[in-house]
Amino acid sequence: MSSAAEETLIVVKPDAVKRGLIGEVLKRFEARGFSVRELRMLTMSKGQAQKFYAVHSEKPFFPELVAFISSGPVVGAVISGRDAVATVRRMVGATKAWEAAAGTVRGDLALGLTDNVIHASDSSDSFAKERAAFFGG
Numbered sequence: 001m002s003s004a005a006e007e008t009l010i011v012v013k014p015d016a017v018k019r020g021l022i023g024e025v026l027k028r029f030e031a032r033g034f035s036v037r038e039l040r041m042l043t044m045s046k047g048q049a050q051k052f053y054a055v056h057s058e059k060p061f062f063p064e065l066v067a068f069i070s071s072g073p074v075v076g077a078v079i080s081g082r083d084a085v086a087t088v089r090r091m092v093g094a095t096k097a098w099e100a101a102a103g104t105v106r107g108d109l110a111l112g113l114t115d116n117v118i119h120a121s122d123s124s125d126s127f128a129k130e131r132a133a134f135f136g137g
Ligand code: CMP
Pocket: 056, 061, 065, 095, 113, 114, 115, 116, 118, 119, 120
């Protein structure tokens, strides 16, 4: 059943950390009723970034993506609550931030593509892999 409590991962990207938006981003998920279960700030190594974004390794934008996500501190949070994977993705908004609906994180805070403020897992399977890459196995 899609309403079951589950976990997902969000990562506040380097552009958003630099702009002082960590609290603004996390606040939205807490205000919605989700809980923050794990939280860590770190700067990814190139290797960690390649593992984190392994699903995109064949894409032409992979080198740019890895360079960007490892360019400065990021904040990862495990978010828990009802239907978390799909609901958090809806709250995050479209990948191309200039197309993201107002009221979403990207629609309110971003205009970029690589620099689009936030990443969120797109499935429970991705969550498991990304959590291991971010927090360590
Ligand atoms: P994210 O949700 O973190 O997942 C992969 C990221 O790749 C995406 O957000 C974008 O920031 C980035 N990206 C860069 N170029 C592209 C592209 N052409 N299409 C999709 N994603 C891209």
